[in-house]
Amino acid sequence: MKTIINIKYKFWVVFLCVAMLELVSCSEYLEEDPYTSLTEEEVYGNEENLKLLISGLYTQWRNTRQDRSALYMVLGSDEGKQGGQQVQENNTQAALDKYNGAMNPFNSTLAGEWNKRWPVISAAAKAVHYSPSDELKAEASFIRASINFELAMLWGPIPIIDLEDMKESRQPLSDVFQFIINDLEFASEHLPLTQDDKRIPTKGAAQALLGKVYMYAPEETGLRDYQKAVDYFDMMIPNYALIPNYKDLFDTRLDQNTSEVIYAFQFNNMSPDNNMIQHHAGSRAVADMDSNTYFGGYDLALPTQYYYETIWEGQDGDTRREVSIRYDFTLPDGREPQITWTGQSDELEPHIKKFEDIRTQGEQNFWYSGGLVYYLRLADILLCKAECLNELGRTGEAINLVNNTVRARAYGGTLPASQAWPSGTSQAEFGSAILDERMRELGFEGWRRMDLIRTGHFVEYVKERNPWAKESGTIQDFHKWYPIPESEIKQNDNINEEDQNPGY
Template sequence: MKKTIINILIAGTVICSASCKKFLNQDSLTKLDENKVYSDINLVQTSLKGVYASWLNNRVDEQGTVLMMGTDETQQGAYQMKSDASKGGLDRYDGNLNSLQGQVTTQWNLRWPLVNEAAKIINGVDKPTLQAGSVEAGIVGEACFIRGFIDFELAMYWGEIPIRDLSRESQLGLKRQPLKDVWTFIIADLTKASAFCPDKNDPGRATSGAALAMLGKAYMSAPVSTGLRDFDKARDCFEKMMGRYTLVPYPDLWDYNKPNTAEAILEFQYSPVSPNNNKVQFQIGSRAVQNTFGDGCYYSGYDKVVPTIHAYETVANGGIWEDGDVRRNESIRYDFTYYGVTPTLDIISWEGLGNDFDELKPHVKKYEDFRTDTHSGLGYNNMYNSGKDMPVLRLGDIKLCYAECLNELSRTGEAITVVNQVRARAWGGTLPSDKMWGAMAQADFRTNIMDERTRELFAEGWRRIDLIRTGLLVDRTKKYNKWTAQSGTIQAFNNLYPIPDTELKLNPQITPQDQNPGYH
């Protein structure tokens, strides 16, 4: 019977397409008395493991790249834009980006089961007498981290969202809550997580360091209108945790033989063995390579997401890359020659893309996994099996966040010193004098740090959030994203995604009148 309950608990976190209402209204994942389930700490731990396992699903295959679309950093490939008008709306910001948009609906639906189960764990285990260091406190801390992290994403992408706090369910219901209340809740969750999460944990699980990192990001990102944006509190969070981690050589971050480096704060764990593979290479590789060399070439794929020109070009050509920066060739593939053979576009000329072709222009490289190549000798033999770990939080990111906070606190000189620490790693440990950031105005720092964050964090999933929190999504995307520029229809309301139509139809407390402005 206990084994059956455990299996049901794990199955309960499997993602399906349905509305937030369905997830928020579940009586129980087990269909059993929740008091019994959540009073058994072993079952609760199993449930928590199931939430973590399902959380990995947010970053796999196409759904792991959707939130990279429509920024100044990455965009959809030309053939994808030509063949799928609905998904093309994610880059064009035209009428196809609406409440019926399937990929946006998927992103919404991926997150609510995790929030829901984390809320049940917290409600079942959290007590006023909980003592830091206990097993129960650790479970509550990790559940608060997961709920806080995912609520952070939901609030960044959709604005006002339901607050899933079972202790106040009769008061809160299933309706969207005011932004200040939402962000107060996120900050409270991450604060508790920072107090209760263990300092060390298994790879892929939350620690107090990860919680402090996210709490700092929350203080940086809370909308100004909430009164909760606080760069000094963010600075304090970062200072409390950064010393626990160490920058490692940049190539080590992308070496599958060196997972979970000393820089990793939280890293999602994958492998090239189904069902634990992330399949992301299928999305980021080149279709011209695939058509020439087949699936057994580890950088084959289907051009679902490619770098913008700004993100792959040199400074001399209007891009971001400076001579000698090792991050460039670790992040982006420029050469598609494979064992002495260079592919051409002839094999896919039928696509008729004209000057829009990009199948052999630079591609995302970070997640290429040679273990899947036929020449690796490991027998995986298909880039679909790509399974490198994927960073969620790492020290390079947090150092740059910390530098932003210092700059906003009028400590720009100190901020420049921190950025130069990150840049020194990008030049192999010793930063040439002509590459050091020197004195600059606070406003210039704000501009320059945005390009530095692309150089450091290209295609790691933070760009859209960075653009939203700094108010730069519209201007920079319109300037650097080819499809957004061609369409010319992006507007300020596109800082938020539309609430999915399924939610509006199935949740009586979120009606069409509650839709984000500008959408239908």
Template sequence: MLVVVTSLQVVSCSDFLDEQPETKLIEEEVFGDEEKLTLMISGLYTQWRETRQDRSMLYLSLGTDEVKQGGQQILENSDQAALDKYNGALSAPNTTVTGEWSKRAKIIAPAAKGVFYAPNDKLKAEAAFLRAAVNFELVQFWGPIPIVDVEDMKYGRQPITAVYPFIIRDLEFAAEHLPATQEDKKMPAKGAAQALLGKIYMYAPEDSGVRDYQKAMEYFDMVIPNYTLIPNYADLFNTTLDQNSSEVIYAFQFRNQDNDNNMVQHHAGSRPVADLDGNTYFGGYDLALPTRYYYEDVWEGLDGDTRKEASLRTDFTLPDGRVPGPSWTGQADELEAHTRKFEDIRTQGQQNFWYSGGLIYYLRLADILLLKAECLNELGNTAEAVNLVNSTVRARAFGGTLSAEEAWPTGMSQEEFRSQIMDERMRELGFEGWRRMDLIRTGNFVSYIQDRNPWANEEGTIQEFHKYWPIPDTEIRLNEYINPEDQNPGY
């Protein structure tokens, strides 16, 4: 795997061993300087932010029952279209998948060196958290990966039974040594490591030997008392407010200024709006749109749920009163529901929507509360799970209190809860990047996508092996430890 692995090598394995003393001396000169190492780790966090910038943030959600590509986007790029179609173009040469692999792979080796050379526990914890978070994404999207550890390198793809414990060790160290708060919001605090540990124990596949709902809940219980839900759901996405609120455990920090802008709205907004006025904050080019299930079916009977209006735009009337019509593409979905979560009203009339710069959430309290409720349900405490959801996430969604019709019944069965919580996570966390992983860990990947994603349904080729993306062919060609026969099954 990782071309990043080869950055820890010098020519060949034997040459690497022969040259190690000189290489180590050079690295010690570079990494032994605490100021330089601090700057390097900070820069790696900026690189990680790039995985949520531009199209990349939306690639995390495409091809699910929640998000699908717009009709014009499907026509323009077969590699990108394959993320929804699950057809033959989703293969080792796919440039879209390769790009996402590369953005993450290039972070791992420097992060590993940061862990090794860090002169104090805080810096080491920051590097360890980053290595763990990126490894978690790699193993979730691509399956077995090398273990990049300066002290114990394991070249080639390692079994997930080894990868997940390695990630856990990094996060345990981070949870112990990260501070409770960070002045620089780019850097994670203790709660982020604890929350991610809880996620690992839930998202690790059963055959990893790691999944453990009791341990996950224990970590969630460490996190929950230190954060609070903000009263108004819509305020989470209001860029005129301080988005680093009491609910945020970790967020990718963006501003509506060049280089720090996230650019996501450019791809998530509506083309007809963009055609009328490029400085209208909800314009864009329809890369990722809500599926009908997300913008319609999941809200049936929930007229009082404030999250629908806050999450979905259905009115495309410009602030000056103009009403856009169909664009030159003739694609009707360009005026169907769009996500509002990346809109940045600060750009209105001032800057192109490309300069959208709201925070991109990675971990927030509502997600952790819903996950704890899942743990309770899986451990046989369904009534307690229902009460937790009703009293927190759903209460906020319905303005603070729930009517009898809006509250989930405490007599719900365990299986009913499993179904309902998946819809609730969609309503709460739509377009925030967790849906694909949620579908895989709950065993709903093929059935929900086949039924609810129109492009996957039309193609009819999605299979269970598609839960992993293919290892890029460039990696197979360049990495002597990854051979064609090491490719993920099905590709």
């Protein structure tokens, strides 16, 4: 597998050797063999070397949630869409919403996201194989499993990169998901309950992700198991707690590594560790007036009307609405922005608010936004558990769980009787309601596309609720998976044209 193993692996060997050379003195270097001549076993089998490698992996994995990459997978859903100017400027990127002919194996936007992930998987596989300690192996296993899970959900069957049993062609999803489960089971067994370094996952993170994998695994794999999901959720839930105020989750002036966070990508408002997401989530009309207003940006990803309006109907008092979505674009000095540069009315339509970093106000360009990017947090897991309980026929328990935790917090800690989900809610009604509740709670946090795929609503909801997809009218069932990039097919001897996802 040339791109995944040979070319991309060499990058990480060079990275490790250069990093190690920077850490030793000249005298130490002269007294030892050159590090560039180390064997693979010496590079990966030494604990300090491996710690250095895995530290780099955390940064590379985190950077798949940085800049435009943080928002690409949100596009083309019933939750997020591109701004009008973005659609006009970039036909390749526009295809992520339009599902037209430009969504094809030559789509460079999607190829870029595919290519960002495989070097991390390849190096993690080396770390898993050669690790001298179970804890380091567990860290690498967690990273590999997390990225494999994302790739399998969004691209379908993928290779299995395991040095003990390499399978470099696309493998059945049943095998891929079992491999992911195996990695996470090892991680959950060997990771500690807490970590001083917040970049490093804990036992709870592995257990939470295991539960999600059992819940999200395609039914055809035979691995979807709602009871196992609940069991893993129950192992980790007692170790976390919802914070009282939803708004504090996204206030960058506070310590965001709270009791609710299971795993988050660590960013700050200093380059190169800024996440840059506000640059793409904010309003161009604001940016045209003042580049140091913290909610400016360039309209790459906006909430759909379904997200910013429809799901909030009848939800009076839900504090999450004003925290999640910006409706008012009045600048801090009282000026009112006007649509000037592009003529696109959506520049002043509601925008996502979660990625704003008020620390930049009047000090830095909004490009320096740098709040945490959540991967796993307790509210998500509680909603996942409730959904699993409903699928198991325990709808009453599911209703109580949602009412007493996530919805109660949304209403300031005490859920008004008028906003409580009624005890007589049917299983089908709950299944529909929980998807809207997940959007209210988790909008733009990266789970919506997967939620639509796993529940079988992907085409139905996107066609109806995403304005660009609705206008184009070309979305089909096969679009639930992205195309395998043509560059991968050309460079990888084990993936051929006939291995492409159907429809492309």
